[in-house]
Amino acid sequence: MPAPRTAALALGATAAALLTRRALRRRVSASPLWPLPALDPPVSGQSRPRPARLLLTAHETIADGVVRLRLEGPGLPRWEPGAHVDLVLPSGLVRQYSLCGDPADTSAYTLAARLVADGRGGSREVHEQLTEGMELEVRGPRNRFPLVAAPAYVFVAGGIGITPLLPMLRALPDGTEWRLLYGGRTRASMPFLDEVAQLAGDRLTVVAEDEDGRPDLAALFAGTAEGTAVYCCGPEGLMAAVEQALPEGATLHLERFAPGTAAGPDAAFEVELRRSGRTVTVPAGSSVLAAVRRELPGTAYSCEQGFCGTCQQRVLEGEVEHRDELLTDAERHDSMLICVSRARGDRLVLDM
Amino acid sequence: MSNTQARVPLKARPVSFSWDGTPLHWVPGDPLTTHTINVLHLLLPAGERWFVRVYQQALPLIRDDRLREDVIGFIGQEAVHSQAHDEVLPHLRELGLDPTPYTAQVDWFFEKLLGDRTLPPGRPRRWWLLERVALIAAIEHYTAFLGNWVLNAGELDRRGADPTMLDLLRWHGAEEVEHRSVAFELFTHLDGSYRRRVRTWATAFTALVFLWQRGTRFFLANDPTLTDGKATFKDFHDRGRQGLLPGTGDMLRSIPRYLSRAYHPSQEGDTEQALAYLAASPAATAAERRAA
Numbered sequence: 001m002p003a004p005r006t007a008a009l010a011l012g013a014t015a016a017a018l019l020t021r022r023a024l025r026r027r028v029s030a031s032p033l034w035p036l037p038a039l040d041p042p043v044s045g046q047s048r049p050r051p052a053r054l055l056l057t058a059h060e061t062i063a064d065g066v067v068r069l070r071l072e073g074p075g076l077p078r079w080e081p082g083a084h085v086d087l088v089l090p091s092g093l094v095r096q097y098s099l100c101g102d103p104a105d106t107s108a109y110t111l112a113a114r115l116v117a118d119g120r121g122g123s124r125e126v127h128e129q130l131t132e133g134m135e136l137e138v139r140g141p142r143n144r145f146p147l148v149a150a151p152a153y154v155f156v157a158g159g160i161g162i163t164p165l166l167p168m169l170r171a172l173p174d175g176t177e178w179r180l181l182y183g184g185r186t187r188a189s190m191p192f193l194d195e196v197a198q199l200a201g202d203r204l205t206v207v208a209e210d211e212d213g214r215p216d217l218a219a220l221f222a223g224t225a226e227g228t229a230v231y232c233c234g235p236e237g238l239m240a241a242v243e244q245a246l247p248e249g250a251t252l253h254l255e256r257f258a259p260g261t262a263a264g265p266d267a268a269f270e271v272e273l274r275r276s277g278r279t280v281t282v283p284a285g286s287s288v289l290a291a292v293r294r295e296l297p298g299t300a301y302s303c304e305q306g307f308c309g310t311c312q313q314r315v316l317e318g319e320v321e322h323r324d325e326l327l328t329d330a331e332r333h334d335s336m337l338i339c340v341s342r343a344r345g346d347r348l349v350l351d352m
Numbered sequence: 353m354s355n356t357q358a359r360v361p362l363k364a365r366p367v368s369f370s371w372d373g374t375p376l377h378w379v380p381g382d383p384l385t386t387h388t389i390n391v392l393h394l395l396l397p398a399g400e401r402w403f404v405r406v407y408q409q410a411l412p413l414i415r416d417d418r419l420r421e422d423v424i425g426f427i428g429q430e431a432v433h434s435q436a437h438d439e440v441l442p443h444l445r446e447l448g449l450d451p452t453p454y455t456a457q458v459d460w461f462f463e464k465l466l467g468d469r470t471l472p473p474g475r476p477r478r479w480w481l482l483e484r485v486a487l488i489a490a491i492e493h494y495t496a497f498l499g500n501w502v503l504n505a506g507e508l509d510r511r512g513a514d515p516t517m518l519d520l521l522r523w524h525g526a527e528e529v530e531h532r533s534v535a536f537e538l539f540t541h542l543d544g545s546y547r548r549r550v551r552t553w554a555t556a557f558t559a560l561v562f563l564w565q566r567g568t569r570f571f572l573a574n575d576p577t578l579t580d581g582k583a584t585f586k587d588f589h590d591r592g593r594q595g596l597l598p599g600t601g602d603m604l605r606s607i608p609r610y611l612s613r614a615y616h617p618s619q620e621g622d623t624e625q626a627l628a629y630l631a632a633s634p635a636a637t638a639a640e641r642r643a644a
Contacts, residue, residue, distance in 0.1 A: 032570065033454060036457040039459035042456035043459045043463070044397040044455040045438055053372050092638040300408035300411050300424075302424050308366075325366075
């Protein structure tokens, strides 16, 4: 016996289901991705600049043992003086080179590389294997050597170390007080010497080791004004000497050729873990991660080479020497990968 | 823990891909297959970042040194997977198919809905962590399934699929096969409750089916070269029969395997095949040289 009440209920339910389906379809066709909310701002597909494949259009020797490369591609990111790029060589080796062309040129990067006879093979590959017409992967640019505002500047370049400084010299506003000491083994091995001489005029001191011996840093720094920014890029010995001779009141900015290699002198430093209230010492030749793990064994990490990003930690105080290949400039501002990066000074404070 | 195959120490490989030469329909003439597989690029960047964050919290709870080592290797591999798929997204945007409306939702799904919640410490916090560890174990059952499938999907080669995209998928698939036991072993180590396994499987499976069909529809509807981008279940099923996508039957048969009380991921897939692919993969071998 089909009770009239059951029939009415079934009819009502069917009508309700049809109406719901129609309403849902309308809602979905008006906004196909309804009903999930979106994260604002989105994270995926946004942050990291993509590596570009650039065409090598010039590969020329510009000084003894120095080649200049011109890499072209459309719509390259702009950069500031002091910036460098990662060049991925055909063998897979990654090497960092300072940009020494025109920062406003978004169609090409210019960089220069010295042949290091006893190096790890990267510079030899750049000199001997690269030929015009090849496509190379380039990552960056990044800047860990930015030109800060200062009342006066002293630049110290050792050989190929002139490359990050050259765009700075070009960018300094007229009337800025600055001078440059440019050292090298021989005049013939020093790239961009003519251009530097033209830019600097009588503010330039050239010290070729075979003619003049070692540079006289004391004379260079004599009479340096308070607040002068000293920019130095060159061999480790030169940078250590500049650090030694640095006059009081001046700030030092160093650019190392090969961060992330064992070439740099690793100094020991202290790391305070503020939330856990502990302080650890990171010895030379060991990592922050290793020191932290002795105190906090549950600390997350993985690749230990600075590419996976698992060990990223927030930095509260202290200047970091970033040696990873992953973090963006914004992330570097307040965090570090503790597996490879180190302190620039003698102390860091981490939020862990 | 029984593992019939030899144990491989897990390590992340710093791969990098160049997408400049990859066309929009990288399986030539087959937008449906292309976009069904492309959904991986929508889900994995946020999803695998979430794996990493959950496992970072699980790490201090592990009481077994070998498992801890495996989890550490697993985390790095997942982090690089997430980065590698993330780099495909700007390329899709350049080709006129902006994935952001969808990925922003996936971001919300993993960062907010499944993210860290303000819970009182102690039992509620541990419950939410275990629930997510179990979800990851269920999802990893499917990533291993898909990884094993793509390593054997010869039909994609025969159709002339883009070699860079195939290398991304197979490098990723091979690492998923390589580390397929880790998520399940972590879940068993921390909890292993059968009820939780079934419950989280149901959630993960429903979410995957929902997000996947929606992602495929999203791509087909927004593909600038298609005027009427629609897909039916039958299209999908047919692709499965041709070997262009995983077969429907295979997928259904994988369900009772995970729900069986005797399940262990080592019974799925072939570690040797995965390692052989990684030894030959252009991206993985370049990464090997880079890390050296």
